[in-house]
Amino acid sequence: MASSDLKVRTELPDHAPHVLVVDDDRRVRELLSRYLFEQGFRVTAAGNVNEARQRAQSFVFDALVLDVMMPGENGFDYARQVRETSRVPILMLTARSNPNDRVMGLEIGADDYLPKPFEPRELILRLNNIIKRRPEGTPPSDRTIATVTFGPFSYRIDRGELRRDDEAIRITEREREILTILAEAKGGNVEREVLAGNGGLAAERTIDVQINRLRRKTEVDPGNPLFLQTVRGVGYRLAID
Numbered sequence: 416m417a418s419s420d421l422k423v424r425t426e427l428p429d430h431a432p433h434v435l436v437v438d439d440d441r442r443v444r445e446l447l448s449r450y451l452f453e454q455g456f457r458v459t460a461a462g463n464v465n466e467a468r469q470r471a472q473s474f475v476f477d478a479l480v481l482d483v484m485m486p487g488e489n490g491f492d493y494a495r496q497v498r499e500t501s502r503v504p505i506l507m508l509t510a511r512s513n514p515n516d517r518v519m520g521l522e523i524g525a526d527d528y529l530p531k532p533f534e535p536r537e538l539i540l541r542l543n544n545i546i547k548r549r550p551e552g553t554p555p556s557d558r559t560i561a562t563v564t565f566g567p568f569s570y571r572i573d574r575g576e577l578r579r580d581d582e583a584i585r586i587t588e589r590e591r592e593i594l595t596i597l598a599e600a601k602g603g604n605v606e607r608e609v610l611a612g613n614g615g616l617a618a619e620r621t622i623d624v625q626i627n628r629l630r631r632k633t634e635v636d637p638g639n640p641l642f643l644q645t646v647r648g649v650g651y652r653l654a655i656d
Contacts, residue, residue: 432546433457433474433574437467437493438482438508447480450535451542457574459588464488473595475573476503478546480538483509483520491523498524504545506538563598564656565642568633570598577632590629593622597643597653607650626651 434456436447441462448458459474461467463485479497481490494505507520510531520528526545529538562571568584570577575591577584586594593610610622626645630637642654 431455431457432477433459434478434480434542435467435470435474435476436460436480437462437464437485437490438480439463439485440482443482447538450538454539456542464490464493467493473592473599474575478504478506478542480506480508480542481525483507491519494520494523494525504542504548506542506545508533561598563601563653565633565654566656568642570594572598579633584632586629586632589625593625594629594653597651598655600652602652602655604646604649604652610650622651 432455434451436444436451436458437460438444438447439462444460444462448460451458459470459476461470464487467479467481479494481494483490490507490509494507497503497505505525505527507525507528508531509520509528526548527541529541561573562569564570567579568577572595575586575595577586577591577594596610597605607622626643627637630640630643633642634640644652644654646652
């Protein structure tokens, strides 16, 4: 990608569009994430289609940026699957100049196509355009948008936004993932293995640390939590209203 003098942003505005970036090249993922964040987008990244599916189970996205050529299932495969259930805007990226690729992507249902290398400003313009073209009133995907409340806190699942009354509470991406899983359980118990994802035992051992951090942000007395409760022998639950 060519360089650009994009403005630097240190904070995201409320209700910033949430974009899923799927690319097997770590450097490209990091560059795209930075560019998009600087332009006011919340970004979640995935290195392959399987990771993208996992991310999509936890969040509702306003747009997808998909690399065409990836090992295993490629961007075409994932775009085709997404289109079976969702009209979320899709921007395809490719390093190949074959016009048949562009035609195939558009036939599958992609909204736009951008060849690599590209100017970051062009990416931003194209992404904004496909988001604006979405019919007014149409949700970003077919998942039900929901907000759960617990005490003075509210958590909007589709955007991963935690608020205390009208005040936004800063949380990390990992804390957001955990809180989303707990919120979607609607007060039910969630096993530690589910919260750990694919990280195995090492990830399970960090769950307590992440939960304690969330408790410090949401509990009056983190040592005696009212909302983020421990379920002995199982895992945790979020005591929603």
